[in-house]
Amino acid sequence: MLARSSHKLAKVGLALGGATGLYAGYRLAYSEEGDFDIYNIGVARFGRAAFTVGSIGLDYKKSLFGPQVDLESADYEQIKSHCHQRSADKLLKLCCDNGGCFIKVGQHIGALDYLLPEEYVSTLKILHHKAPAMAMHDVMAVLREDLKTDPAQVFVEFDEEPLGTASLAQVHRARLKDGSEVAVKVQHRYVKNHSFVDITTMDILIRTVKLVFPDFEFMWLAEEMKKNLPLELSFTEEGKNAEKISILLEKFSWLKIPEIHWDLTSDRVIVMEYCPGGHVNDLEYIKANKIDPLDISKKIGQMYAEMIFRYGYVHCDPHPGNVLVQKDDNGNPQVVLLDHGLYTQLTHDFRKNYADFWLSILNADLDGIKQNADKLGVGQLYGLFACMVSGRSWSSIQKGIGTNEKSSAESKEIKENAQMYIKQIADVLAFVNRQMILLFKTNDLLRGIEHSLGTQNSMASFIQMSRACFRCLSAEERRRSRTRWGRFQVSLCSQWHQLKITFYQVFLWAWWSSLGRKVRALTSS
Numbered sequence: 247m248l249a250r251s252s253h254k255l256a257k258v259g260l261a262l263g264g265a266t267g268l269y270a271g272y273r274l275a276y277s278e279e280g281d282f283d284i285y286n287i288g289v290a291r292f293g294r295a296a297f298t299v300g301s302i303g304l305d306y307k308k309s310l311f312g313p314q315v316d317l318e319s320a321d322y323e324q325i326k327s328h329c330h331q332r333s334a335d336k337l338l339k340l341c342c343d344n345g346g347c348f349i350k351v352g353q354h355i356g357a358l359d360y361l362l363p364e365e366y367v368s369t370l371k372i373l374h375h376k377a378p379a380m381a382m383h384d385v386m387a388v389l390r391e392d393l394k395t396d397p398a399q400v401f402v403e404f405d406e407e408p409l410g411t412a413s414l415a416q417v418h419r420a421r422l423k424d425g426s427e428v429a430v431k432v433q434h435r436y437v438k439n440h441s442f443v444d445i446t447t448m449d450i451l452i453r454t455v456k457l458v459f460p461d462f463e464f465m466w467l468a469e470e471m472k473k474n475l476p477l478e479l480s481f482t483e484e485g486k487n488a489e490k491i492s493i494l495l496e497k498f499s500w501l502k503i504p505e506i507h508w509d510l511t512s513d514r515v516i517v518m519e520y521c522p523g524g525h526v527n528d529l530e531y532i533k534a535n536k537i538d539p540l541d542i543s544k545k546i547g548q549m550y551a552e553m554i555f556r557y558g559y560v561h562c563d564p565h566p567g568n569v570l571v572q573k574d575d576n577g578n579p580q581v582v583l584l585d586h587g588l589y590t591q592l593t594h595d596f597r598k599n600y601a602d603f604w605l606s607i608l609n610a611d612l613d614g615i616k617q618n619a620d621k622l623g624v625g626q627l628y629g630l631f632a633c634m635v636s637g638r639s640w641s642s643i644q645k646g647i648g649t650n651e652k653s654s655a656e657s658k659e660i661k662e663n664a665q666m667y668i669k670q671i672a673d674v675l676a677f678v679n680r681q682m683i684l685l686f687k688t689n690d691l692l693r694g695i696e697h698s699l700g701t702q703n704s705m706a707s708f709i710q711m712s713r714a715c716f717r718c719l720s721a722e723e724r725r726r727s728r729t730r731w732g733r734f735q736v737s738l739c740s741q742w743h744q745l746k747i748t749f750y751q752v753f754l755w756a757w758w759s760s761l762g763r764k765v766r767a768l769t770s771s
């Protein structure tokens with residue numbers, strides 16, 4: 247069945263690729279101006295994508311389901327791994343050749359650690375550092391077209407070397423006439439023009455794969471892409487999101503969201519306050535600037551917990567490149583949150599269920615885990631789901647993740663299980679509430695940062711999560727309570743929970759302190 251499907255897919259892909267290739271050739275041969283870029287016209291981009299998908303299908307068919315293939319042989323796993331690798335390389339090439347939206351989607355795929363075969367993830371991860379830089383004359387052309395004036399009239403300095411280059415845009419440091427330093431984010435020149443064809447291409451190809459392989463469980467990826475890419479391509483929306491989140495999180499005096507210069511902002515250009523600083527996972531920078539890594543982990547945990555549990559309004563691109571740390575004018579550490587291109591609004595019910603689920607994990611309450619996973623749409627796969635949310639093994643969850651250090655053996659076990667349960671993980675992603683996918687990414691960011699900063703044992707972000715979970719659940723109970731006395735009881739109870747978390751925090755600090763470790767070593771020997 248699978249063999250026939252791969253064959254069908256290969257034929258469809260090759261036919262589509264061939265047809266579009268011929269059409270593109272015809273267009274080139276008969277173009278009157280003869281000055282268009284054959285490699286960039288929509289039809290060639292579509293043809294290239296269809297051809298790649300087709301050839302991947304053919305490779306899977308020949309390598310894994312051909313007449314000579316022995317599914318029971320000892321080499322089968324290796325053959326499969328080589329086939330994944332070849333296909334991942336082809337996808338990488340496609341993303342680099344087509345650029346723009348393709349790189350963005352490739353980056354999303356590269357961020358799906360443990361959810362896709364390792365060969366795809368490690369190959370496509372490269373795209374995070376491989377976005378092509380736009381030539382200066384294109385940067386200036388976009389600025390001229392969108393600001394409707396000569397950029398030299400606006401900026402007295404403009405660094406040619408970008409601060410960062412990404413799939414959809416690049417950012418330059420510049421100075422305005424009034425002397426203020428700004429960061430100018432400029433969209434790659436042709437991305438918007440190509441976006442309609444690119445999004446449609448990816449949608450058609452993913453649907454074709456689904457048609458040919460009914461078991462293909464990654465339709466959610468296509469849906470997310472179709473919904474999100476157009477939003478990410480509007481920098482006016484990005485400016486609005488930045489303003490909204492800075493108002494919501496106003497009470498965090500240590501949080502900086504760059505201010506937007508609205509008079510210099512359009513759909514393809516955003517000019518904002520320049521914020522110096524190092525990336526949040528750059529431990530060397532943090533130490534050199536005498537910033538406390540634990541304090542940073544705590545602040546980032548607090549920031550995300552507030553977004554998720556209090557407002558349900560969550561930054562959708564949680565990767566370390568978007569979080570900077572610096573010291574403010576008074577020498578206090580500051581966290582800078584960048585890239586407000588995409589936010590999700592979580593529903594009230596989802597937030598409540600997710601808070602309940604987290605609390606059951608933190609309390610090692612297995613019945614609670616089961617019931618709340620069910621409410622989030624996961625059903626029987628609750629154990630795996632709890633591992634995916636917490637990044638811990640099932641045995642640690644059962645024992646209680648608070649007092650069980652994540653050892654390297656546990657990390658290895660998780661990695662191996664992720665390879666083994668790939669189909670089940672895809673099922674969880676297909677069934678779970680859509681809003682959960684973003685939260686997987688957020689949890690990954692928090693874990694990654696704690697790992698880079700060496701603060702994982704303090705559980706700083708988990709502690710902030712639990713505090714926010716309790717606050718979210720108490721607010722819900724207060725809302726439901728009809729009498730003043732009832733609301734008073736809920737508030738009292740909430741204070742008690744917060745106090746318990748503080749005790750727990752002190753306990754963790756003592757447990758993982760060098761004295762605690764010595765005492766444990768003495769008592770266990």
Ligand SMILES: Nc1ncnc2c1ncn2[C@@H]1O[C@H](COP(=O)(O)OP(=O)(O)OP(=O)(O)O)[C@@H](O)[C@H]1O
Pocket residue numbers: 409410411412413414415416417429431504518519520521522563567568584585586587
């Ligand atoms: N206001 C700013 N001040 C200082 N540096 C900035 C600022 N905005 C962006 N940068 C730098 O530019 C880089 C890219 O910015 P940003 O993440 O907004 O671009 P992007 O196109 O959305 O990238 P990606 O999609 O990869 O997150 C950041 O990692 C940061 O180093």
